Amino acid sequence: MSYNFKQEMNKPERLAPGHRMCAGCGGTIAVRAVLRALHEGDKAVIGNATGCLEVSTFMYPYTAYEDSYIHNAFENAGATMSGVETAYNVLKRKGKIDDTFKFITFGGDGGTYDIGLQSLSGAMERNHDFVYVCYDNGAYMNTGIQRSSATPMYADTTTTPVGSKSNGKMQNRKDLATILAAHDIPYVGQSTLLGNFKDIHTKAEKAIYTEGAAFLNIMAPCPRGWRYPTEDIMEICKLGVETCYWPLFEVDHGKWILNYEPKKKLPIEDFLRPQGRFKHLFKKGNEDLIVQFQEEVDRRWEDLLYRCARD
């Protein structure tokens, strides 16, 4: 699968301009990147859990989607797409439809890591032929930056506020890609918004065109929630990868593959410093919190290296 950046960028957009997502929103960039991986001519049904993306892209009577689209509720994007995909199989078998359709569902970390995890797990275990894409911005941004199980430790959110007796969220983030890999589905990939978008494009194409269930976890920064200048999004994503906070990997039919190993792993401060939600970590006396954060990143990175080396 050769990748030509210019060619990809010249494809017609399947998420039309004019939607109401914030300027610089990582979620929107992720959606456009994933939809670009659909082959021209292939039809698609796009699913969506309730969240920023849904309320901003399908506000009656306007839809930003060129393809068919269904939003049902917050916690059931997986189950809803199970029904759509099954209907496709039946109607195709009965000769009622001819076209080839692909199925892609988007959810934020709230709809995916938390309230929608059961529905997602069920759909993946049943191996429905669709891709579930989590655009992970690490908090419930739609309702106003409340912590989720994807929120990193010590992040300042509106339900884990930093105060005289609090350093923000007290727990580590859930490793969802690994949980999905444990479902033994055909394909799991973790990516983010990088450089010429080759990584996310390649993974999205694999996920869409691999038969059976596939899951993509995409770090999609939210400038409002993370508190960094909007225009810095690509730098933030890059630092997430170079510090090994957000490693790029895939699990293809059970095989763990590390897609990128930094030549020189950067210290986690480089990722944390530009973000307002971690500002308190750089106050005098909080040095040990950063040490702890670094230890957790290292532990997870070593664990990933081990999984990938073993395969």
Place this chain on the structure above:
Amino acid sequence: MAIRERLSGNEAISFAIKQVNPDVMPAFPITPSTEIPQYVANYIANGEMDTDFIPVESEHSSMSATIGASAAGARALTATSSCGLALMWEELYVAASNRLPLALCLVNRALSGPININCDHSDSMGARDTGFIQIYAENNQEVYDNFIQAYRISEHKDVRLPIMICQDGFITSHAVENIELLEDDKVKNFVGEYNPENYLLNAEQPMAMGPYAVSNYYMETKMAQNTAMQNAKQVILDVGKEFGEMSGRNYGFFEEYRLEDADYAFVIIGSAAGTSKDAVDKLREEGMKVGLLKLRVFRPFPDIEIAKALSNCKAVAIMDRSEGFRSKGGPLGSEVKAALYDYAKNVTAFNLIYGLGGRDFTVEEAEGIYKELAGYVEEGKSFEEYRYIGLRGESYSVTRTGQKGSVNDIKSERV
């Protein structure tokens, strides 16, 4: 020729599902509806139908997947009971507001707690305002017949609403009775193919479903649903008539049993109507003019028709198999009384609760209530309403004395 069989209510509706052969059925087991997905899965496993069954991980997901399948353009259904329906709550509203003509086979069971697997109507009555059409059955024959009519009603272009086909848990779902089945080809011809106008998998015309709608639009969507519910009344009657012409069994909003000249009547839903009919027959033999209105269609609510049917009665007992916890009776009581207030103020109506969590309701109890109605009207005796029939121990009730119970005549006391 009709086929004579002996089936339980669950077998009967499963057989109807097989004959209709819908496209997609997601389901999650819950007593007493579990047999329905089991029978369907067996039919599929043996090549007797080609529906795709989705063994989902919860009832929330079963309704979510049913919605997805229906939106995609498939004829879809699910089955559940009690807590399963409660877990679907949010999705019931979504199905109705998206105007999806899917079917839900409900086997009525009490809601928790305490956990109880037996019949009452608290599950479906709780879902009465979700926008589903609700049709109830007295026995397995009616369950079968109602399901065969279901999609003709729900898919009608003037309706396009989801439909709930209800039967009483265990009493109907598990008891085996004689039944007349229709031939496969007759059922197929009656139900017809599903060809939706707009659906997700229409390659020519993509569609988006489930928008965010602000205050400028939301209220119109509710009126559109309400109009569809109003339209459903005529469609239910038309489909019932056409079904009658095919099967010899006619269906309307309700059955009037010896009601025409009745002084005293029950309004009742479901299997206990059979019990009450025995009481009616017995009292008729004794010379009492008693009758019964067995409500089949609760949504849309046929208020004028009910009021008309009861308008010559002196007193009626509205029998609720679920609580409303307004401390004054159940949902059927509220709605029938409202209909009478609007259209037949002369009829005295009492509301009683019976059969919660599968508590037996006997012919003798039904007889007793008819006699109390007569005693109130003819002998000026008081009538304890809102009480629980067959309760062990003390029952909160309000005693009503005096004709037409003016406010001053009513005393509220524990009896």
